[in-house]
Amino acid sequence: MKQFFSVADVANLSQLVDEALQLKSNPFTAANLGKRKTLGLVFLNPSLRTRLSTQKAAIQLGMDVMVMNMDKEGWALETKDGVTMDGNTVEHIREAAAVMGQYCDILGLRSFPKLQDREEDYSEDLFRKFMSYCKVPVISLESATRHPLQSLTDLITIREHWHETARLPKVVMAWAPHIKALPQAVPNSFSEWMCRAQAEGMVDFTIAHPVGYALAEEFTRGATVMHSLDEAIEGADFVYVKNWSSYEDYGKIHSVDERWMIDSSKLTLTNEAKVMHCLPVRRDLELASEVLDGPHALVIQEAGNRVWAAQAVLKRMLEQLLSDN
Numbered sequence: 001m002k003q004f005f006s007v008a009d010v011a012n013l014s015q016l017v018d019e020a021l022q023l024k025s026n027p028f029t030a031a032n033l034g035k036r037k038t039l040g041l042v043f044l045n046p047s048l049r050t051r052l053s054t055q056k057a058a059i060q061l062g063m064d065v066m067v068m069n070m071d072k073e074g075w076a077l078e079t080k081d082g083v084t085m086d087g088n089t090v091e092h093i094r095e096a097a098a099v100m101g102q103y104c105d106i107l108g109l110r111s112f113p114k115l116q117d118r119e120e121d122y123s124e125d126l127f128r129k130f131m132s133y134c135k136v137p138v139i140s141l142e143s144a145t146r147h148p149l150q151s152l153t154d155l156i157t158i159r160e161h162w163h164e165t166a167r168l169p170k171v172v173m174a175w176a177p178h179i180k181a182l183p184q185a186v187p188n189s190f191s192e193w194m195c196r197a198q199a200e201g202m203v204d205f206t207i208a209h210p211v212g213y214a215l216a217e218e219f220t221r222g223a224t225v226m227h228s229l230d231e232a233i234e235g236a237d238f239v240y241v242k243n244w245s246s247y248e249d250y251g252k253i254h255s256v257d258e259r260w261m262i263d264s265s266k267l268t269l270t271n272e273a274k275v276m277h278c279l280p281v282r283r284d285l286e287l288a289s290e291v292l293d294g295p296h297a298l299v300i301q302e303a304g305n306r307v308w309a310a311q312a313v314l315k316r317m318l319e320q321l322l323s324d325n
């Protein structure tokens, strides 16, 4: 694996999930694979889980890790070409990415969308430039439109908590309220991974969102889309809670009539569903604390699984690096 940016970078989904679960039961099987290799984690936005779980994964593979909080500690980055840099930006991504590639064997990058210009965000201009200029394999730590380490984790978590063989788990991604305009990266990515998992006979996938919150079609092909939360979650085995801002009316928040927050009474409509969320979650706005603190919540186990997703992906990248050299 030379890059990990979307589900399209994974040749065999089921195998990668299996490998992650094997690493979970035996974390140090490849403890020397990454010896004398350096992972650089570059953050343009905040992070708790991605930062710590990816570091831990790399350490368990024997790698050295360097973290750069570019947003707070780096020079202000210019990403546009052909501009005279007489404003606030100090360093161009052409040099910054190329220099980081000199220090690291694999780089990870987190960069959120600005949510102002849809075309610009969805072109993934910054991420693509970083990948092209750094000249080493790049792992997405969440880009403008996707969060593949999270989605792989989510698939691992569903596989781990589903034991019936007679039928597929009903997985419902449910839009939730929020006060801020949030990116579509997590829901786009979850949907993209679940649609692939559905096509490969692993899950049955539904999306529930209010009118006006449709995601870009390229991420949702094959999913059942419903505009009533109650109808969508009926009989659900997993409910994946997430807020996102409008894609159609880009980056905007529309007010909604129906109550969209999952609480205990909503859960009675489901098949004793497990409730997932990528975190961070705003209690009693996006998700009721009675659910987060109750037996249906899977959010802590899910966050724990971030380590095994990252470790499986880094292992594949290291194997490729070693076979290329």
Ligand SMILES: NCCC[C@H](NC(=O)CCC(=O)O)C(=O)O
Binding pocket: 142, 180, 182, 183, 184, 185, 186, 243, 278, 279, 280, 282
């Ligand atoms: N990396 C996981 C989610 C990151 C981001 N959440 C946030 O920005 C939450 C901010 C807040 O709640 O104020 C998102 O939804 O894409």
Ligand SMILES: NC(=O)OP(=O)(O)O
Binding pocket: 046, 047, 048, 049, 050, 051, 142, 150, 278, 279, 280
């Ligand atoms: N879920 C997730 O990516 O969390 P962080 O933003 O804290 O890394």
